Amino acid sequence: MPLPKDLVEGHRRFRRDIHASERGRYRQLAELGQTPTALVIGCCDARVDVSKIFDAEPGELFILRNVANLVPPYEPEGFYHGTSAAIEFAVLGLKVPHIIIGHSHCGGISAYRKMREGENIASEGPSFLGGGDSFISRWMTLLEGIELNESDVATYGEVMAMELAGVRSSLAKLRSFPALKEREAQGLVSLHGLHLDIGDNKLVQLDPAHGYFAPII
Amino acid sequence: MPLPKDLVEGHRRFRRDIHASERGRYRQLAELGQTPTALVIGCCDARVDVSKIFDAEPGELFILRNVANLVPPYEPEGFYHGTSAAIEFAVLGLKVPHIIIGHSHCGGISAYRKMREGENIASEGPSFLGGGDSFISRWMTLLEGIELNESDVATYGEVMAMELAGVRSSLAKLRSFPALKEREAQGLVSLHGLHLDIGDNKLVQLDPAHGYFAPII
Amino acid sequence: MPLPKDLVEGHRRFRRDIHASERGRYRQLAELGQTPTALVIGCCDARVDVSKIFDAEPGELFILRNVANLVPPYEPEGFYHGTSAAIEFAVLGLKVPHIIIGHSHCGGISAYRKMREGENIASEGPSFLGGGDSFISRWMTLLEGIELNESDVATYGEVMAMELAGVRSSLAKLRSFPALKEREAQGLVSLHGLHLDIGDNKLVQLDPAHGYFAPII
Amino acid sequence: MPLPKDLVEGHRRFRRDIHASERGRYRQLAELGQTPTALVIGCCDARVDVSKIFDAEPGELFILRNVANLVPPYEPEGFYHGTSAAIEFAVLGLKVPHIIIGHSHCGGISAYRKMREGENIASEGPSFLGGGDSFISRWMTLLEGIELNESDVATYGEVMAMELAGVRSSLAKLRSFPALKEREAQGLVSLHGLHLDIGDNKLVQLDPAHGYFAPII
Known part of the structure; x- marks a missing residue:
């Protein structure tokens, strides 16, 4: 073809x-x-065009995209850690001063919601692994143990609150990387938790002082 | 901030x-x-804006971005395989009919070139792991053993030939996933190896029949 | 046979x-x-191949074809409203963001021209109904009361101006559907009036700002 | 837009x-x-490109497209009968020697399947009419009373058998038009019932002698 x-x-x-x-x-x-202003950790979703959402200039954003824009925990033992490698390269190699988690409601999160409700998504359809196992279900276990924030649920409903919990979780995972945490403490890098609504392209951002999400414009 | x-x-x-x-x-x-036409495996590089290069419409491209747009081999044992999870989701979940490897000369490849020439890039600068080790150097070992193609060297020079070898390698790695290889054999998915020149934004594509790269327009 | x-x-x-x-x-x-980009309301005419004229990909266009690509008025009473059903399904079910009226000079319009000039086309030939009545003449009464646009006549001649008046009329009829008009006001759907010349396959489009038809390329 | x-x-x-x-x-x-060889009554579905499926030449096929390619019964009373008008124009005006019903599994049929199973699709979502009524549910009542053919069920399964029943029903409805039935008796027009599989684009055709569907090539 x-x-x-x-x-x-x-x-x-x-x-x-x-x-x-x-x-x-x-x-x-x-x-x-390149000397990008920010590392954006975004979703692969075809409805999310990170550069366009910010009307970004060439060279402005270093963009990592994986399913559900998740961050794995700091695991010094692992091997092919693509996400950790990209974060390391951006933070220590390119010394980006901003890291943005731009979440959006993707298939990954809704699949994970089903998992939580007892469904076995691993065996849901064909997979590369077979036997009731899949790369995607393993990847989504990064969300295991996340808790919904009550104020998120009250303001945005349960579905979006789960997505916002994913953003909160990825921010926490980033802070599990000692060198990143250190740079944050020194004021050399700033973490921002954003959520994009795919339907109307509105962005809300986590206000770290008060702990809730509010529109950026 | x-x-x-x-x-x-x-x-x-x-x-x-x-x-x-x-x-x-x-x-x-x-x-x-979403029913995207293609999965694009691109580089995080801030100078590469995949959607813009193709002037793509919303929903058209499912985009995975990691450092140097590498594909790991099929490893049924591993755990947080973000890249494999995204490929699985695109191929078996979204059933994308096209996979495009859009390579570009990024820091990762040039770091790897230095490694091949004897330098220890792992100890080159600060890293998340320390002790002469880094996530990025581990990630770049995915390129281990790649061979330059003689016609690539003759036409495009040694630096770009290494990048093209990376594209050829990622295509081969994709074919190491049994379910993907099977879908390719059935004509349900087609693999395309592209290389973007960051300076002038020209795209060349691997011609599978003749084995060389040529401009797409 | x-x-x-x-x-x-x-x-x-x-x-x-x-x-x-x-x-x-x-x-x-x-x-x-399917998530088609547009609903095209085209003519059944064998010389009009909507998908080919736009070199469209599979799944890109949801195509309704009736004689003379007419749109009936919003009639909540009627029953087998095939055209209204298709528009409803496309707009509210498939939520298409574009509706294109692609008119072309077909037998229906020229029959209607004769009717206006006093001929009784109903009795012109055999019909399913007989007795000087026919389904086609009833259908063509959808054009009753249309007025030629003077600038259309000056630029394209009287014959084509009648066809363009048909396009203008169908756009107006679409806007008589309250839910469609509302979605247009919200910017969720956009209406485009096109006219295809069957002989040379040129397309002209109604410029809504200035009220005249001009080539799209 | x-x-x-x-x-x-x-x-x-x-x-x-x-x-x-x-x-x-x-x-x-x-x-x-135009002197088209056939009238094709096809579905609006964006995945069905009638001309392409037959690699047809310009002018070869007069194509009527509505939701689920249904034919209403002969109703001399009605008014804006778009489908009947197109059939009349093709059969009596253009005297096409072939009429092809090219069915495919579309949303209309699956919505109708739900109706049969007791769901009220009319009130399922937003509609142009509101109040639990919709143009599309009225249109789909054209399928009321259709019976599955046992051999269709045995060979193709229940879902496709319902689609095939739709084809059989549309052929019967065509024969309720007296003038059409008369032309068929005279050997001037021939009716063909086809079914297209959207996934693999295979066509099966009703064999009128034996009453079952078989591949055309």
Whole structure:
């Protein structure tokens, strides 16, 4: 199968209409390297376009995307820790001053909700592993033990409160990385917990002083 | 530290100028769910904006981003396999018909080049692990054993040939997942190896019939 | 009579040559459901191939075709309203963000022109109803009372101006459906009036700001 | 909202690459009029592209598309009978020698299945009519009273058997139009009942001699 035509044409439009206005900036970034303002840990979901949501410039955001934008705990033993490697590279290599967890209601969270309610999502459909096991169900166990925040439930309902609990959990996991926690204490990096509503593209942010989520604009 | 002002203003611009023209599409996708045309495995690099490069519509691309857009081998034993989980979700859950590896020359590959030349990048700077070890160097060992393609070297030079070897390697790793290989054999999914030049934003694609990379437009 | 050989051979060609490149996309859409970008209300005319005119991908367009691509008024009393049912399903069920009226000069409009000039097309030929009545003449009364736009006449001539008046009329009829009008006001759906020239396949589109038709490319 | 970019680009591709090879044929058809081989009554579903499935030439197929490709009964009293008008125009005006019912598993049929099982789909979601009523549920009552064929159930399962029953029903409804039945008796028009599987694009056809559905190729 060839590449989808819409993508080829989209690239043509990009080259013709969009790229021109930023040609110098891209060349500069290629030659001098990137110095992004923030690491964004976002979801793979096709309805979430992180750069567009912030109308970001080239080079502005270093973006990690995985299912449900989860952060694993600090595990010095593990091996192919793609997420931890990206965080390490952004924080210590690129020294980004901001880390943003931009959550959105994706299939991962709703699958996890079913797991909590007793369903065995691992055996729900075909998987790469078979036998009632799957990479995705293992990945989603990163959410194990999360607790809903009562004020989140009251303001946003139970479904979104679970998503917000995921954001709170990922922030806590980030702070389990000693070197990151140290940089936060020194005021060199700041953590921000955001939640994007896919339907209307509104962003709410965790207010660390008061512990609740409120619109950013 | 509050959120960077450029991001807050960018979100305001997005809500005011950009979101309006796609409001209905976002609402539709939120209510009916996503059926993306492709899974793109891209790099976290701040100079690579996958959706923009393809001028993609909301919902069109399911995007996984890790350092150097690597794919780990099929490892049924491991646990927090974020990359494998995302591929599994896209291929078996969302049944995407196309997988695109969009490589670009990022810090990861150039770090790996130094490793190959004898430098110990693990001890190069600060890391989350310390003691000459790092998550990023472990992650980059996914490239161990890759061979440069002679025609790639002749056409594009040694630096870019290493990046192209990374794309070839990720394609091979994808085919190590039995269920993915089976779907490819059935014509249900097609793999595409792309390389983006960050400086001029040109895309080249691996021609599977002849084994070399050529421009897509 | 068996199926025409051209159709059987055409289906064989489709299965052998065309289907293969989109097999995965069709399978995905069958299993996950459709989320089309637009509802197109087109004509049954054999010279109008809506999907081809837009080189559309599988799943992209939800297409309603009736004679002269007419829209009946909002009639809560009626019963077998096939057109209203399809619009309702697309707008409220599939939540399509775009509705396109793709008109083309078909027999229906030219029959209606004759009616306006005093001929009784109802009695023109055989009909399912007989006695000077026909389903088609009843259907075409949906155009009753349409006025030619002077600028359309000046630019495109009287024949095509009648067809353009049909497009304008169908747009107005769509806006007589309260729920559709409400979604348009909320920015969730956008209406586009197009006209296709069957001879050279050029498309012109109604510019809502200025009220005239202009080429889309 | 402007027209979706993918559609504008698709039209550009059509004009540049596809239209050229058939320019003469389109011009001829515009000047002489259409003489289609068949009327196809198909579904609006975005996953069904009737012309493509038969790799049809311009002018070959007169295509009526409504939800679930239903045919209403012969009702001389009604008014805006879009489907009956199109059939009348095709059969008596264009004198098509073949009528094809190309069914596919769409939302309409599955909604109707729920109705049969006691659910009130009319009140299932928002509708143009409100108050537990909808155009789509009224339209689907055209299927009322259909019976599953036992051999269909045995060969294709209950879900597809319901779709096949829809095809059988539409063929019977067509024969309730006296003028159509008469032309069939004279050998001037032939009715064909087809069913398309959206997932693998296979077509089966009702064998009128034996009463079962079998692949056309």
